[in-house]
Amino acid sequence: MNLEFEKLENDFGARIHGLDQHRDIDEELVEALAAGLNEHGVLLMRGEKISPARLVELGRAFGELEILPEPEKRHPDHPEIFDLTNVRRDGEVVDYEEPQAVFLRGTERWHTDSSFREVPCLCTMLYAVEVPDSGGETQFADMFSALAELPADLRVAIEGKRLIHSYVYSRANNPGRMEPMSSEEQEKYPAVSHPWIRSHADGRESLYMGGHVSHVEGMDLDEGRELIEEVLTAATQTQFIYEHHWAANDLVIWDNRSTLHRLRPYEISARRRVMRRVTVAGVDPVN
Ligand code: OGA
Numbered sequence: 299m300n301l302e303f304e305k306l307e308n309d310f311g312a313r314i315h316g317l318d319q320h321r322d323i324d325e326e327l328v329e330a331l332a333a334g335l336n337e338h339g340v341l342l343m344r345g346e347k348i349s350p351a352r353l354v355e356l357g358r359a360f361g362e363l364e365i366l367p368e369p370e371k372r373h374p375d376h377p378e379i380f381d382l383t384n385v386r387r388d389g390e391v392v393d394y395e396e397p398q399a400v401f402l403r404g405t406e407r408w409h410t411d412s413s414f415r416e417v418p419c420l421c422t423m424l425y426a427v428e429v430p431d432s433g434g435e436t437q438f439a440d441m442f443s444a445l446a447e448l449p450a451d452l453r454v455a456i457e458g459k460r461l462i463h464s465y466v467y468s469r470a471n472n473p474g475r476m477e478p479m480s481s482e483e484q485e486k487y488p489a490v491s492h493p494w495i496r497s498h499a500d501g502r503e504s505l506y507m508g509g510h511v512s513h514v515e516g517m518d519l520d521e522g523r524e525l526i527e528e529v530l531t532a533a534t535q536t537q538f539i540y541e542h543h544w545a546a547n548d549l550v551i552w553d554n555r556s557t558l559h560r561l562r563p564y565e566i567s568a569r570r571r572v573m574r575r576v577t578v579a580g581v582d583p584v585n
């Protein structure tokens with residue numbers, strides 16, 4: 299296997315070299331990619347066009363793909379692909395306050411994808427079709443280092459605690475107006491509880507938190523939220539961050555078990571940002 303991983307920034311994230319886009323996705327490649335993701339948290343493939351079919355194939359190499367509940371956000375030929383775009387179906391860029399824009403702006407909060415599920419997703423793959431010249435970067439924060447370097451008093455304060463993650467809560471707190479969820483919809487997303495400190499299969503530990511978190515289990519609401527803010531601020535300092543400046547044809551894969559990410563603002567109602575996303579379902583509950 300001739301794959302090489304070149305480290306990106308702050309000893310976090312790596313760019314993959316030597317992956318021919320036409321190469322068969324066999325067991326050897328899958329193992330190398332999975333090991334790379336475990337080690338680096340974020341992987342970047344740059345400079346090669348990836349077709350929608352190939353994107354789905356690459357995603358499947360990591361596991362089963364989630365299919366989004368909203369059909370209008372799916373790629374017309376590949377339901378596994380989520381068209382993450384500020385360009386409407388009619389070809390026009392969205393208005394700042396319309397639901398498509400509000401939804402996208404929701405990703406400007408630090409979060410980890412689908413942490414509101416009992417078994418949250420494993421990793422997300424985002425492929426850039428069109429990107430703005432400036433703004434619209436994606437920041438990733440390494441929750442292994444963040445936990446390792448968390449001040450001792452904060453570590454003590456969160457030890458053994460669990461966080462309540464709720465889609466109903468994060469939707470309600472989305473920046474911008476969003477249609478309130480019907481009670482029927484709300485029932486589909488019961489709040490879940492995950493440990494604040496997550497243990498991984500290889501024995502390492504990371505922080506597990508982010509924008510879907512509503513509160514600390516068993517703690518006074520306000521006190522808990524203050525603690526969450528304090529830990530989040532400590533965990534997202536620049537030394538834990540890789541900021542990705544997108545170029546067209548970039549594919550970025552991130553491990554949602556051990557990283558947080560957020561979109562940086564851009565002129566959402568003026569500049570086109572067209573991305574294709576696949577999400578690999580998780581297999582293990584959060585421990
Ligand atoms: C996502 C996400 C951020 C971005 O796709 O889960 O948060 O930069 N995207 O588009």
Ligand code: MN
Binds near residue numbers: 405409410411559
């Ligand atoms: Mn996300």
